Amino acid sequence: MARKSVIPFGPQHPVLPEPLHLRLVLEDERVVEALPSIGYIHRGLEKLAEQKDYIQDAFLVERTCGICSFIHALTYCQGIEALLKLEVPPRARYLRTVWSEMHRVHSHLLWLGLLADAFGFENLFMQAWRAREEVVDLMEVTAGARIMLGMCCVGGVRRDLTDEQLAAVLKSMDKLNRQFDDLIPVILKDYSVQQRLRGVGRISRETAYERGAVGPVARASGVARDFRETGYAAYGELGFVPVVETEGDCYARMEVRLAELYQCLHLVRAAVRKMPSGPISVTPKGNPDGEYVSRTEQPRGEVVYYLKGNGGKNLDRLRIRTPTFANIAPLLAMLPGCELADVPVIVLSIDPCISCTER
Amino acid sequence: MLQNCKDVTRENLLTEVASRLPLGYRFVTMTCVDLGDAFDVLYHFDKNYELSTLRLRLPKGETLPSVSGLVFAAVLVENEIKDLFGIAVTGLAIDYQGHFILADGAPTAPLLKNPPPPTAPAAEGAPKNG
Amino acid sequence: MAKLARSPWVVHYNCNSCNGCDIEFLACLTPMYDAERFGVLHVGNPKHADVLVVTGSVNHRNARVLRNVYDQMPDPKVVVALGVCTSSGGIFAGCYNVFGGVEKVLPVDVFVPGCPPRPEAILDGIVKAAARLGAKIRGETPPPVEKPKAAFQPAAVPEEKK
């Protein structure tokens, strides 16, 4: 029998920008078991949210994660609006959709770059991040900040877009489309990319469903679940169909995200073209009372907010279940059987966001 | 106001959970709420974007039976509840012994409404040259 | 801009960060801002590095890891703290698992404010850090870092203003 050894992976690891610690049990070069250990960036945000009032919390939850920040705030605000029975004006719903999709583009490009870095494709890393600057600049033009938009508030959004800005958005989308046309066919057909990703870290549809996989991990295994299908914000009016692949390996997960990049551009364009006029926010009245579970789709998958108000300014309980938290269990099913050198690629293929996970 | 909520007891929790899985329910997450003299432990399931919740009212001091034997995905969140609320969970598939999220020196059970005072003497400034 | 005499190699450790600063730091290395123009190289091994870039505040678990990374770096070394969380805890200052800024664990040379700091500010910070590194190499003691406190105070307002 091969000799067993235990290798710690992380928390400070060249491939991971974030501290994730995995204990890998190996037989020679093959992983037989993986055990995650987290807590390196646990802050205790849920407790802090009970101490701030529900308007301030929108800024706090945005800082759960710097990559999908806007969508965190959106989920939170939708939950509070449901508790307050607020009707959000249509223009605000469309603007929220536009910013959500911009975040998704920036997140997927960021992930693509990191993945490329993990398997040693430096050129692709740089190309992806250069394309990403385009959308980050666009966020700065429209919202005033590169990452933490701070644009979603209870009752709507905080800033309106002028017609020129909307035109600039459309122009940027065309520019991004051209860049994707350069980049994406190359990645999908590249020999070395296929060598590294095909058949690696495969999980079946059943395992993915049982283990509660969400987002691109689930969709790459054939689970057609994308919370945008339920039509929150303005998604119901834009004709949304989830992207699904069936292979369930790292390559399929990449295919899903790359197809979603185009889909995001399409959604932004559709939202901008259909943008209704009118007010962008309503003033919240009263205090949240009762329980509500608010869910939306982040770039990494479905995020779940449990909100409980007690009729006061402060919330009784705020719980955040982030997509990476749900995807750790499927990750533990992917790792056994793979080779040690593939571990970084597999870990990155779920697009881990540890700061989300630990809050 | 919580969508599709159903009360369960400690005794029929496992059978209720087990009966949902063959129906195609997917485990979403668990939430624990401190009510003062008891905990609300909520088990969220999802089927076709419909949320369905089991609510377990757990008096303080009682142990929580783990559902991780049925739903492996629950193991992480059960460990988290154990850490953050100080609830003893029995039958965990992987037990982190209360160090899943919190390290030595961190406050114990910080998410309780009245968290216990820090017991570790070196809680403040513990990391000095650590 | 101060001319960089050397190429500072940078190792990055994410403490309690929300990723915002980390991705802005990575953005500095990619084509748009391209810190490699100044010889800045991002390395994974702390033993290769001169500059430690820290993002986020310190909690009970990562303080030891951070200290460990710092101790492994060869002398002389400088620490750049990115974002407001590293200075004071920022918005997370009241959290139970956050006990403040990085300065509680390490001597910090440059604080870069912002949430997250813009890549331009990060480049400024790294340039300043490199200057301090140069001073340390020459055996000088760089001036103490200004404590990140009350940076703006128009307190001397004449009375009777409405």
Place this chain on the structure above:
Amino acid sequence: MTFLNAIFRNLFSRPATRRYPFVKREPFPGTRGQLAIDPDRCIYCGICAKRCPANAITVSKTPSKSWTLDNYRCVICGYCVEVCPKKCLTMKQDYFSPK
């Protein structure tokens, strides 16, 4: 099907890099850079301090009126600008440079 297209385009176009310390880019209009106050119009009501999600602002009325911002704590959300009753807080476009 290779990177050839991209390579040629990159060869014959200007470098994408912003030559930052040498050429400073104008900030976009509407960018949130740092907070500024017009002390003449401030009435020291303290609403900004109360609403600030990061507790970065302290306002005191007694013994002497003062308004203090900890720039190393401010998360630049701009919420105080919105709630200021006298509109004496503004968001400047240029970022706060490290000391």
